[in-house]
Amino acid sequence: MEQGDFDGITELWLDDGATEISCVHPGWPVLTGRGEVLRSYALIMANTDYIQFFLTDVEISLSGDVAVVTCTENILSGGPAEDGAALGPLVGQLVVATNVFRRTSEGWRIWSHHGSPVIPEDGAGEDGETAD
Secondary structure (H helix, E strand, O other), X not given: OOOOOHHXXXXXXXXXXXXXXXXXXXXXXXXXXXHHHHHHHHHHHHXXXXXXXXXXXXEEEEXXXXXXXXXXXXXXXXXXXXXXXXXXXXXXXXXXXXXXEEEEOOEEEEEEEEEEEOOOOOXXXXXXXXXX
């Protein structure tokens, strides 16, 4: 994703002809099927000039030929430049992700990805008042 390699992204996803894949990007509905999932990545990559991931809190659970990987994706990204600038404004966000992988004869492939945005804590309660 960081190199903008759509073919590389395509190879990461499970493609056994029988198992439906799914993906939830932060704020998006559930995408089901290879066509929808890969189109979403093509759309994101076409509208993102720069993206970098720093993964933290990585946890792996393995059961036979299935692995579940959870992590926090610390993402720095920038969209298209405006007014002749070299790069659009950079934006940082935190996403918690769950990725389900399945082992195939070609190696591990993503079966499902779910990313949810992390809402920053500002110290305010539900009524907007800060704790003493």
